[in-house]
Every structure is written in C-alpha cells, then in structure tokens.
Amino acid sequence: MTESHWLLTGILAAAAFAIRLTGLIAGNAIRRSRLAPLLDDLPGLIVVALVAASLAGQPVLTWLAAAAALAAAWKTNNVVATMLVGAAVFAGLSMTGF
Incomplete structure (x- = not known):
C-alpha cells in the first residue's frame, strides 16, 4: 500500500472514532437534560x-x-x-x- 492509502485509512479511522465519541458525549448530555423523560x-x-x-x-x-x-x-x-x-x-x- 502506498503512503496515500495509509493516510486515507488513518483519516477514516480517526473520523469513525470521532463520530462514536461525539455520539457518546451527546447521548450523555441528552440524558442529563430536562428533555430526558421524552426519550422514553x-x-x-x-x-x-x-x-x-x-x-x-x-x-x-x-x-x-x-x-x-x-x-x-x-x-x-x-x-x-x-x-x-x-x-x-x-x-x-x-x-x-x-
């Protein structure tokens, strides 16, 4: 694999991690908000x-x-x-x- 392939793989891995981390942070914020009972x-x-x-x-x-x-x-x-x-x-x- 070339250097550009490794770079693309690294960027996609970082993006996947960032998406999951953002979902975790947003989910925790929503659970603590006043709108949490609506989630049920x-x-x-x-x-x-x-x-x-x-x-x-x-x-x-x-x-x-x-x-x-x-x-x-x-x-x-x-x-x-x-x-x-x-x-x-x-x-x-x-x-x-x-």
Missing part, C-alpha cells in the same frame, strides 16, 4: 409518525382498517391481536367490494 416515549412517537405518514393518501378502506386496528390495540394492548383485527377488517371490507 420516542419509539412510540416514531411508530405513530410512520403509520400516519403511510396512511396519508390512502383510500377510506385503509383508514377503516386502521381505525379497527387502533381500537383493538387500545382494548387488548396486544400487537398480534391488533394486526389480526386490522388485516381481518381490511380483508372483509375488500371482499364486500367496499
């Missing part, structure tokens, strides 16, 4: 944002199945039951030609 809710907020974005522009049939799945999630607090209800409502309404 972040995964749920991300899922809600993804579902809302995927529902945008969908037909009424999809919205009805999503509403049924939401009701099942609220009532059962079970992911499998929620998926089954949503899929069943979607399939049922699709078969009826809704």
Whole structure:
C-alpha cells in the first residue's frame, strides 16, 4: 500500500472514532437534560409518525382498517391481536367490494 492509502485509512479511522465519541458525549448530555423523560416515549412517537405518514393518501378502506386496528390495540394492548383485527377488517371490507 502506498503512503496515500495509509493516510486515507488513518483519516477514516480517526473520523469513525470521532463520530462514536461525539455520539457518546451527546447521548450523555441528552440524558442529563430536562428533555430526558421524552426519550422514553420516542419509539412510540416514531411508530405513530410512520403509520400516519403511510396512511396519508390512502383510500377510506385503509383508514377503516386502521381505525379497527387502533381500537383493538387500545382494548387488548396486544400487537398480534391488533394486526389480526386490522388485516381481518381490511380483508372483509375488500371482499364486500367496499
């Protein structure tokens, strides 16, 4: 390997280390901030944002199945039951030609 290859390898290694160190420092700062309690809710907020974005522009049939799945999630607090209800409502309404 030439000197330029070694130099590039060294620069990339330093950059990788700097990225990890920056993440560690930023993570510790965020954990100590007043916004730390929001981190517990972040995964749920991300899922809600993804579902809302995927529902945008969908037909009424999809919205009805999503509403049924939401009701099942609220009532059962079970992911499998929620998926089954949503899929069943979607399939049922699709078969009826809704």
